[in-house]
Amino acid sequence: MENPFAFSHYVTGEGFCNRKKEVARMIDYIDSSQNVLLYSHRRQGKSSLIQQVFSILDKKKSGVGKMHIDLYGTVSEQDFIKKVFKGLSQVESNINKLFKSISSAVKTLRFTLAVDPVTNQPSISPTFEAIKEEALLEEVMTLLDRYSQKKKLVIAFDEFQEVATYTEEGFAKRLRSYIQGHTKICYIFAGSQQHLLTGMFNTSDQAFYKLADSFPLGTIDKSAYVSWIQKLVSKKKVRLSKSIVNNIVTRLENHPMYIQNFMFHLWNLLPDQKITVETVDEIEASILDRKHLEYASMWEGLTINQKKTLKLVLINDGHQLFNADALKSVGLKTGSLVTKALNALVKKEIIVKNGRYCIQDILLKKWLIKTLEL
Numbered sequence: 001m002e003n004p005f006a007f008s009h010y011v012t013g014e015g016f017c018n019r020k021k022e023v024a025r026m027i028d029y030i031d032s033s034q035n036v037l038l039y040s041h042r043r044q045g046k047s048s049l050i051q052q053v054f055s056i057l058d059k060k061k062s063g064v065g066k067m068h069i070d071l072y073g074t075v076s077e078q079d080f081i082k083k084v085f086k087g088l089s090q091v092e093s094n095i096n097k098l099f100k101s102i103s104s105a106v107k108t109l110r111f112t113l114a115v116d117p118v119t120n121q122p123s124i125s126p127t128f129e130a131i132k133e134e135a136l137l138e139e140v141m142t143l144l145d146r147y148s149q150k151k152k153l154v155i156a157f158d159e160f161q162e163v164a165t166y167t168e169e170g171f172a173k174r175l176r177s178y179i180q181g182h183t184k185i186c187y188i189f190a191g192s193q194q195h196l197l198t199g200m201f202n203t204s205d206q207a208f209y210k211l212a213d214s215f216p217l218g219t220i221d222k223s224a225y226v227s228w229i230q231k232l233v234s235k236k237k238v239r240l241s242k243s244i245v246n247n248i249v250t251r252l253e254n255h256p257m258y259i260q261n262f263m264f265h266l267w268n269l270l271p272d273q274k275i276t277v278e279t280v281d282e283i284e285a286s287i288l289d290r291k292h293l294e295y296a297s298m299w300e301g302l303t304i305n306q307k308k309t310l311k312l313v314l315i316n317d318g319h320q321l322f323n324a325d326a327l328k329s330v331g332l333k334t335g336s337l338v339t340k341a342l343n344a345l346v347k348k349e350i351i352v353k354n355g356r357y358c359i360q361d362i363l364l365k366k367w368l369i370k371t372l373e374l
C-alpha cells in the first residue's frame with residue numbers, strides 16, 4: 001500500500017489536512033479578482049494551499065484559468081518574463097491555440113515553441129535579442145489581461161520575494177502598474193522571507209505597497225491534525241490513539257512538513273509494531289540522526305559570535321537577550337555583537353523574530369539542544 005504521507009512535494013486531496021477556512025478565503029479572493037499576499041515561515045504549506053485551491057476550482061468546473069509560477073532562483077526581469085511565458089501553457093494546453101493567441105496579441109516579440117521532453121507539456125519562450133525587456137514585460141502582461149477578458153484568471157507568483165533581488169531599473173513599479181489595471185485577475189503573491197516580503201508590500205515607499213491583502217498562513221489546528229492522521233492510518237486497519245497523535249503533533253509544534261515526514265516513517269512500522277511513546281521517541285531520534293550532517297555543517301558555518309548568540313536565544317527562549325548576566329553566561333562581551341549576530345542569523349533564516357527571537361526549525365532546535373547539551 002502506498003504511503004499516504006508525503007513531505008517533499010506539494011500535497012493536495014487526501015494528503016492535505018484541513019485548512020478549510022484558508023481555502024474558502026482564497027476562493028473568495030479569486031472569485032472577486034482581488035490580490036493577496038500569502039506568507040508564512042518556510043514549509044508551512046503555502047504552495048500546497050495554492051495547489052489545493054486550484055484542484056478544488058477544477059473539481060467545481062469553475063472555468064477559472066490557473067497559473068502557478070515558481071519564481072525561485074530567478075535573478076532578473078528576463079527570468080521573470082520567461083517564467084510567465086512558460087506558465088501560459090497552464091491556461092492553454094492546446095499548443096496551436098496558444099501559439100495563435102500569442103501571435104495575435106504580441107507584436108514586437110519573437111518566440112520559440114518547444115515541448116518539454118519530460119512532461120510533454122508545450123512551452124513557449126521569448127527571444128530577447130534586440131528587444132528591450134520593458135517592451136517584453138508590457139507585451140506579456142497585456143497578453144495576460146487579454147486572456148482574462150475571455151476567462152477569469154488566478155496567477156500565483158510563488159517565492160515572490162525573489163523579485164526584490166532583481167536589479168533592473170523600475171521593474172517593480174512597471175509590474176505594479178500592469179497588475180493594477182488587471183481587473184479580472186487575482187494575483188497571489190506567495191513567499192516565505194517574511195521581512196523581505198512584508199517590506200515590499202507594507203512600506204509606503206515600496207512599489208507593491210497596498211497592492212494585495214495580507215494573508216499570513218498560520219498553523220493547522222491540532223484537533224484537525226489528529227483526526228486527519230487517524231483517518232489515513234486507519235487504511236492499514238490500525239487505530240492510533242488520540243494521545244499518541246497529540247504527542248506527535250505537539251512535539252513537532254504542528255509543523256506540516258515535519259509531521260508528514262514523521263508519519264511517513266511511522267507508517268512503515270505499521271501494522272506490525274505497536275506504537276507507544278517510546279516508538280515515537282525512537283522515530284524522532286532517527287530523524288534527528290539523519291539531519292545531523294545538514295545541521296552540523298550549518299553550525300560549523302557560523303562565526304563564533306553567531307554560535308554564542310544562537311545559544312543565548314535557546315537558553316533564554318528568545319527573551320532578555322541583552323541582559324548582562326545572560327551575555328556573560330555565553331561569553332559575549334557586548335550587546336552590539338549580539339545585534340550583529342542576530343541580524344546575520346535572521347538573514348540566514350536560522351532564527352525569526354516573532355515578538356521575540358526564536359528558532360523556526362523545530363528539528364534544528366531539538367538537534368541543538370541535544371548536541372550542545374543545553
Ligand SMILES: Nc1ncnc2c1ncn2[C@@H]1O[C@H](COP(=O)(O)OP(=O)(O)OP(=O)(O)O)[C@@H](O)[C@H]1O
Pocket residue numbers: 006007008009010011015016017018019040041042043044045046047048049191192220256257258260261
Ligand atoms: N495542509 C496540509 N496538510 C498536510 N501536510 C501539509 C499541508 N500543507 C503542507 N504540508 C506539508 O508540508 C510540506 C511543505 O508544504 P509546501 O511546499 O506547500 O510549503 P511552503 O510553505 O510552500 O514551503 P516553502 O516555504 O519551501 O515554499 C508538504 O510537502 C507537506 O508535507
Ligand SMILES: [Mg+2]
Pocket residue numbers: 046047048158
Ligand atoms: Mg512553497
